[in-house]
Amino acid sequence: MSAPIRYYYDLMSQPSRALFIIFRLSNMPFEDCVVALRNGEHLTEDFKKEINRFQRVPCIHDNGYKLAESVAILRYLSAKGKIPEHLYPKYFVDQSRVDEFLEWQHMSLRLTCAMYFRTVWLEPLLTGRTPSEAKIETFRMQMERNLDVVEEVWLEGKDFLTGSSLTVADIFAACEIEQTRMADYDVRIKYPKIRAWLKRVRQSCNPYYDVAHEFVYKISGTGPQAKL
Amino acid sequence: MSAPIRYYYDLMSQPSRALFIIFRLSNMPFEDCVVALRNGEHLTEDFKKEINRFQRVPCIHDNGYKLAESVAILRYLSAKGKIPEHLYPKYFVDQSRVDEFLEWQHMSLRLTCAMYFRTVWLEPLLTGRTPSEAKIETFRMQMERNLDVVEEVWLEGKDFLTGSSLTVADIFAACEIEQTRMADYDVRIKYPKIRAWLKRVRQSCNPYYDVAHEFVYKISGTGPQAKL
Numbered sequence: 001m002s003a004p005i006r007y008y009y010d011l012m013s014q015p016s017r018a019l020f021i022i023f024r025l026s027n028m029p030f031e032d033c034v035v036a037l038r039n040g041e042h043l044t045e046d047f048k049k050e051i052n053r054f055q056r057v058p059c060i061h062d063n064g065y066k067l068a069e070s071v072a073i074l075r076y077l078s079a080k081g082k083i084p085e086h087l088y089p090k091y092f093v094d095q096s097r098v099d100e101f102l103e104w105q106h107m108s109l110r111l112t113c114a115m116y117f118r119t120v121w122l123e124p125l126l127t128g129r130t131p132s133e134a135k136i137e138t139f140r141m142q143m144e145r146n147l148d149v150v151e152e153v154w155l156e157g158k159d160f161l162t163g164s165s166l167t168v169a170d171i172f173a174a175c176e177i178e179q180t181r182m183a184d185y186d187v188r189i190k191y192p193k194i195r196a197w198l199k200r201v202r203q204s205c206n207p208y209y210d211v212a213h214e215f216v217y218k219i220s221g222t223g224p225q226a227k228l
Numbered sequence: 229m230s231a232p233i234r235y236y237y238d239l240m241s242q243p244s245r246a247l248f249i250i251f252r253l254s255n256m257p258f259e260d261c262v263v264a265l266r267n268g269e270h271l272t273e274d275f276k277k278e279i280n281r282f283q284r285v286p287c288i289h290d291n292g293y294k295l296a297e298s299v300a301i302l303r304y305l306s307a308k309g310k311i312p313e314h315l316y317p318k319y320f321v322d323q324s325r326v327d328e329f330l331e332w333q334h335m336s337l338r339l340t341c342a343m344y345f346r347t348v349w350l351e352p353l354l355t356g357r358t359p360s361e362a363k364i365e366t367f368r369m370q371m372e373r374n375l376d377v378v379e380e381v382w383l384e385g386k387d388f389l390t391g392s393s394l395t396v397a398d399i400f401a402a403c404e405i406e407q408t409r410m411a412d413y414d415v416r417i418k419y420p421k422i423r424a425w426l427k428r429v430r431q432s433c434n435p436y437y438d439v440a441h442e443f444v445y446k447i448s449g450t451g452p453q454a455k456l
Contacts, residue, residue, distance in 0.1 A: 069331035079320035092307035103297035106334035153281050
């Protein structure tokens with residue numbers, strides 16, 4: 001038997017949470033390698049040399065093979081038979097629909113939710129400066145343009161983003177959207193389909209969804225029940 | 229025999245050029261469906277309904293199956309046996325290294341090169357306003373942080389981004405970097421490894437590389453020879 005993969009992650013990172021939930025749902029054993037981003041543990045020369053040349057999380061080591069980028073990691077482990085087919089389809093047509101979401105999200109949902117979170121929550125924390133209302137408004141609008149697409153296009157006539165059941169696409173998306181809670185944004189107010197879908201995603205992924213989001217719930221001062 | 233896929237693209241779009249070059253190198257026949265972004269042809273309700281619900285290019289129709297997102301399209305066509313293995317490996321470990329680049333580029337190289345191009349070339353053209361030096365400088369620095377990673381990490385000790393020969397990763401990357409020529413940025417000045425690598429990529433992809441970049445060369449006022 002080969003050693004379990006080493007999984008380097010921080011649950012404060014959205015794609016780290018997504019993979020954490022996916023690995024748990026897949027019953028895939030892994031060696032827990034928590035990296036505290038808040039302490040800059042990823043910024044050392046040692047980390048760059050030994051763990052991940054891009055100095056980010058998530059990443060894995062599989063018997064010495066180092067791989068970064070959450071979607072690449074997911075595909076690699078799927079090819080190794082570690083991810084069940086219902087979460088990431090093997091049939092190439094079904095897989096392409098999930099891939100379409102995974103590729104779409106980077107520069108749309110992920111970028112704009114992350115920028116909103118950073119502007120409203122992270123930067124004020126790091127710099128002590130409050131962003132202007134106009135700046136918050138700009139980032140909110142950019143984010144909502146993409147939430148509109150999730151509500152109106154991805155969730156049109158479907159219970160989940162790519163069909164009638166949960167896939168990794170839903171897990172990646174939910175983890176991005178949950179991040180905005182910490183910036184006190186409640187996506188559920190304007191988006192009824194997203195509200196209902198998030199509830200389904202959480203139910204399909206629990207108990208791991210709540211474990212992964214424990215810190216998010218704590219920071220946002222709302223338990224999962226308060227909003228879902 | 230089934231009909232060739234319909235390929236919707238505009239050579240002004242970086243991922244459109246990448247797929248165009250990949251399809252030509254793969255000897256894959258396709259029906260040429262040019263979409264003039266400059267005329268807003270992608271913004272009509274018809275386009276949204278009939279061609280691509282996300283109103284972007286590139287996208288394909290394969291006997292009625294509609295798929296968007298360049299990387300998802302590439303994988304779908306690879307699974308159908310349309311893309312040769314040397315361009316996109318079939319062995320999952322080799323594939324994961326190419327995937328790592330394809331996933332990395334979105335929010336790093338692609339985002340920052342595109343933002344620089346947009347700020348320095350596209351927005352002044354559309355609005356008639358010149359960006360401030362400080363703004364250009366900010367976007368240039370963000371872009372160069374990622375060009376540094378290409379120079380120092382991806383190209384470290386290798387002729388191509390993921391190994392000793394050309395893959396789709398190189399083609400996607402080169403198309404992003406070439407876009408900045410139009411904003412009068414010459415990547416070759418500061419980055420000797422990128423300079424030499426771009427030359428190799430162009431040589432490996434010609435005559436299709438030059439065909440795809442004809443408009444880029446024209447706008448930037450430099451033939452391919454002038455800089456490469």
